[in-house]
Amino acid sequence: MSVEPKVLLRSLFDAAVSAADPARVLAQYLPPPPKGRTIVIGAGKGAASMALAVEAAWPGELSGVVVTRYGHHLPTRTIEVLEASHPVPDAAGLAGSKRLLDTVRGLTEDDLVICLISGGASALLPLPLEGLDLTDEQTLNKALLKCGATISEMNCVRRHLSGIKGGRLAVACHPAKLVTLLISDVPGDEPVDIGSGPTIGDPTTCQDALEIIARYGIEMNDKVRDVLTSGRGESVKPGDPRLKNSEVKTIATPQMALEAAAEVGRKHGLAVHILSDDIEGEARDVGKVLAALARQVARHNQPFKAPCLILSGGETTVTVRGKGRGGRNVEFLLSLGIALAGHKGIHALAGDTDGVDGLEDIAGAHLGPDTLSRAWKLGIKPPDALANNDGHSFFEALGDSVITGPTLTNVNDFRAILITADAAEA
Template sequence: MSHLPQGIQPKRFLTELFRAAVERALPAHNMREYLPQPPSGRTLVLGAGKAAAAMAQALEALWPCDKPLSGLVVTRYDHTPPTPATRRIEGIEAAHPVADTAGLLAAQRMLNLASDLTANDLVIFLVSGGGSALLCSPAAGIDLGHKQQITRQLLLSGASIGEMNCVRTHLSAVKGGRLALACYPAKVVTLAISDVPGDDPAVIASGPTIADSTSCQDALEVLRRHNIDIPARIRALLDSGRSETPKPGDVRFSGHEVHVIATPRSSLEAAARVARELGVPAHILGDAIEGEAREVGKVHAAIAQSVRMHGLPFATPCVILSGGETTVTVRPHDSKKSGRGGRAGECALGIAQALQGRTGIWALAADTDGIDGVESNAGAFVAPDTLHRAAALGLRIDNALAAHDSYGFFHALDDLVVTGPTFTNVNDFRSVLIA
């Protein structure tokens, strides 16, 4: 077995890698090269997502002071950076992950702002993860309560982000390219920060400005597959095809531009560079890893143990990194005993359970937006003595997993990763250090 380079303290080291990943994804570091030239007419900025307010601040700082600029963006509550405030782009806040009336009003206002644009005007749409919930305008015939009901069920079902967005797109008057149609005939330039496996702009926040290739029948199949209780009004809407989305090839999207300005991969590469500069070889397993959070944690633990015991597939010391978006399925019999926690924390529980206190392995799992689910932490840290310290406090990791209570478990150990909102979002970040 090898030793860590001199001066490497595992918890501080893994926290520094997470910080580097987040820093790489901040909009102020990624936007300049993608900004279009000002048009002969107006420039309207619209946006939605956990990073939307920070993106608006970055754009306003880069936009020529003598060129017209106005607009509206919506972000999650408490996700507006404190300074500098935008002067020409209004920012408002709404609920996530289940939409509220603030998100509904934001979508209505954006549609109104887009209603009188001309071919001489430009729309810059700023989008990041979280935009699906934050920009909510139910399709004709359904109301916010219907969408909230469906969203809550999907969140507990283990549905992937692509499946969730397929459904939300076909229950919306703004997603799946409909916002772009509202802006027609103005040119639309979309600047996106990706939080989805594969970085498909049509999936990021359900693609309000991107033509959609899924169908109403696809949405119905997702709902059936996950045993979602479908209100009669929503079933009728999807069965009829009345809420079908504009498709690729629609001429009204001609001339539009889409740029993904920050991705999970670029953040993982930034973390890997920092690790190597500190003398620790780094290996990226992938940036699009999906699955049940606890099972993904177990796989990472298995790889780490193979490295530790056999030097395969990597030699020690090293750090392995990954990204993507895991899920947490809360089954009906679990719902009454559910604790506090999100995907990253549950992944950390899976790692700790699988490692069973093996020496020489440490891990950190966190969400790059700084909020793991709906809690105040970004994620959690796992050490060789995690289970020993938990037992001394009377905590059992099996009970924490059964109750989905990663927050309570790691809070008691003082091993939560707490950053507050980071004002960006490239999804899950996982790092495992092996000596």
């Protein structure tokens, strides 16, 4: 391996993001034109780039509207792009949800709806059920983000309080032909969990949502409790006849991104091992586990022989304890670094493929054998930074943040650990 570790790791991340670029992958999944109208709707951090890819490949007329995160707009021609807040929903997202429903109103069996969903759609499409308001969604959303719930658990709750998620958008499109194109950002690639499944039949129930809220000790007001206990929040179920003319295609996944990065690693002569595309759990705990794995490779050539590259994806969680500038990728890296304690020859990168880790417009960061020592010299205490969930401040002070700007796609988190031949000699 002749390339510098930091450069190599960044090239792996860039390859992973590029593999999920809608401009490269979307066109092959488009259906044939219908007899009637073609309407494009959608939401997510990749919604604008997906809409642009549809416009570039579509042979006939089309129109529509999609909702994306602030700063993710692209100059589409016939598909309108609206912007709203993520990860906490806002009034612009509420207006966008209503626009999507208005756009598909009154369609016929001769019409086609192409729905573009990518990660972030849950927050970008708030639409409280009758009896609730936007404040209720915002309050519950903030609690879910802080409590350590998995993305599947969070989206289960969201589906049962929404007037657009959990298959309700698909019902609004009926009887038109509906083709949903998904970019997965969730472990397991379950369509119902991608953007909370606005066009997908939902097998979970209000009772499941209540159990999740109780499990994490989340407070809910009387209005939310009434919606869930009365069953008024029940979602559209698989097998509903209104979903009969609906088709779902996943066009990009975390595994595809990992495979693209693995190919780059192999071209540099490295043995590459993909652990999993759906690792979950507390970010700091995953950091400790992968640090133990890296040390085992370095010391004993088990279960892999150094030099090698270890890749993984998925979506970890952070139970917020402090008041720092955190995100799950920098939390993972900081925990990994503390556990490795400056072990020679072990380098890592972790980043969110949408370019936003937590609430920061920073994708993630690099970690090297000298990271902790450089921090201590600056008077920064790594354990204190981790305790305060302050990973972004930590890596930013060292100049090790990974900043991409909006990538306009989202296939979840990307983690790469490079174990060089030097590590085995430490």
